[in-house]
Amino acid sequence: MKQYTSFFRIRFLAGLQYRAAAFAGVFTQLFWGLMELMMFRAFYLFAPEKLPMDMQALCSYVWIQQGTLSIWNLWGWEPALFQAVQTGEVAYELTRPTDLYAMWSARGFATRLSRGLPRLIPILIVGSLLPAPYGFRLTISFPTFCAFLFSMALTLWLCVSICLVCYSLTFYLTDYRGIITFVPALCEIFSGDLLPLPFFPPVLRRIAELSPFGSLQNVPLRIFGGNIAGAQLFGAVGLQLFWCLTVTVLGYSLMHRGLRRTVIAGG
Amino acid sequence: MIEMKGISKTYRVRKREAGLGNAVKALFSRAYTEVEALTNMSFTIPDGQIVGYIGPNGAGKSTTIKILSGILRPDKGECTVNGMVPWRDRKKCVSRLGVVFGQRSQLWWDVPVMDSFCLLRDIYRVPEQDFQRNLNRLRQQLDLGDFLTAPARTLSLGQRMRCEIAAALLHSPDILFLDEPTIGLDAVSKLKVREFIRAENRDRKTTVILTTHDMQDIDALCSRVLLIGKGRLLLDGSIEEIRAMAGENLSTEESVADLYRRFGI
DSSP: OHHHHHHHHHHHHHHHTOHHHHHHHHHHHHHHHHHHHHHHHHHHHHOGGGOSSOHHHHHHHHHHHHHHHHHHOGGGSOHHHHHHHHHSTHHHHHTSSSOHHHHHHHHHHHHHHHHHHHHHHHHHHHHHHSOTTTSOOOOSOHHHHHHHHHHHHHHHHHHHHHHHHHHHHGGGOSOSHHHHHHHHHHHHHHTTSSSOGGGSOHHHHHHHHHSGGGGSTHHHHHHHTTSSOTHHHHHHHHHHHHHHHHHHHHHHHHHHHHHHTOOOOOO | OEEEEEEEEEEEEEEOOSSHHHHHHHHHOOEEEEEEEEEEEEEEEOTTOEEEEEOSTTSSHHHHHHHHTTSSOOSEEEEEETTBOTTTSHHHHHTTEEEEETTSOOSOTTSBHHHHHHHHHHHTTOOHHHHHHHHHHHHHHTTOGGGTTSBGGGSOHHHHHHHHHHHHHTTOOSEEEEESTTTTOOHHHHHHHHHHHHHHHHHHOOEEEEEOSOHHHHHHHOSEEEEEETTEEEEEEOHHHHHHHHOTTOOHHHHHHHHHHHHTO
C-alpha cells in the first residue's frame, strides 16, 4: 500500500506546482459559471413554473459544479498515459514490482485532487459574493452535506475508473484519438454537463440517469442543490456505488488482458 | 543466474499492400503475417558476469530483455531468472532486477530527480538506511552531485543517463539489464558510464546484460558476447574468439560487421 500512497503523494505535490494553470482554471470556470447563469436567467424570466429546480438551487448547483469541475471532468485525463501505451513507454512501468492498474488509479486520484482543491475555494468565494439568487449559498443541512461529500468521493472514483477503461482500451487499438473524442462527447451529454439532467425529457433523463455517466457529477451536485433527497438519495448513491465497482472490474480485466497480448515494438 | 531454454516468440503483424484498393480491402478482411522474433533461444548466464548481447536491429535483443523482465510471455520454452519464471512470478522476480532502456526514461519529467528516487525507494520497499547508503555511493560514483534537485527535463542527456542508471540501482538489484545505455552520449559521459558499470560488477558482483550497437562498450566491458540474428543465437564466446573468427587485424566493430555479413543477417 505504501507504494501507492507514496506515488499519490509525489503526483499530488507535482500537480500543485502548476500555478498558472490553476489561475487560468479559476478564471475560466468563473466566466463559464456566469454564462450559464445568464442562460438560465432567460429561462426563468420566460417560464419559471415549468422548470424543475428553483433558481437559487440551480445557482448553487452551477457554482459547485464549476468549483469541482477538475475533480470529475472526464477529459481531464492524462494524454501521457495514452501515449505511454501507444509508444511502448509503458515498458518501464511493467518492470516494477507493482500493479499497473493500482498505480495509474493512484495517479488519477492525485492528479484530480491536486487540480481540483486549489480551484474550489476561490470559485466558491467569488460565487458567494454574488447577490441572491445568483450567488452560491450553503443552505443544506449537515447530514445532507455529508451525503454530498460521500457522493462526490464516489464521483471521483467512478471518473478515475472510466479513465482507466479508456487507457486500457488503447492496448487494443492502433490509435487512441477515437476514444478521446467519442467518450467525452457521450459523457458531456449524459452526465448533465451541458444541461442538468432534470431539464431533460423524461425518457432521455431516465436513460442518462441509469448510464454510468449519470452517476458522475449529476448525483452529488443535485444532492447539493436539494434536488435529490430522502429515499431517492439512497437509490442514487447505491447506483453510483454499483457503477464504481462494475467499471473498476471492467477496467482491471481489460488492462490485464491487454497486457497479456501486448507487444512492445522497437528498441 | 539466468537460464533460457528453447524460448520462441512469434509476433502477429498486420500487413497490407500499398494503395487505395488494398486499403479498402483491408477494412473487410485483415491479413496477418507471423514474424518470428525469437526461435529456440537457449543460454545460461551465471551470477556476476557481464555479457554483451549484440546483433543487428530487429534481431530479437529487446524481445529477449522483455521476456527476461516479465513484460512479454514467450510462446514456447522455459526461462528462469534467479530461479523464478519472470512472467508468472512477475512482481517477485522484477524486484531483484534493474532495467535501463537507453531510449526511454524512468524519471519523472517535471519533478526533481530526487523525488523520482524517493518514489522508487517506496516502490521497491528499500529500507531508509540502505537507500541513503546506496544513494551516497551512486552520487559519488556517478558524479551526480548538484543536479539531483533539478527537474529531469532540465538535465543534459549525459546527466540524465547517469541518473537513469542510478535509478535502476537504488534497490541493489542482482541483475542489471542495460539496453543501449550509452546511446547519444559524449565521450566523457560514455567513459564515466562504462567505468561505473565495471566497478558495479566488480564490487557488488552484479550480473549485467548489455545490449548495444557500440562495439567499444563491448570491448571495454564484456568478457562474453552473445551474438544473435534473426531471432537465433549464432555465437557465444569471448571477444577474442569473435575477432579470431573474423580474420586478421580487424577491430571488434569490423569483425562483428564481417560476421553479420557472413551469417547473412
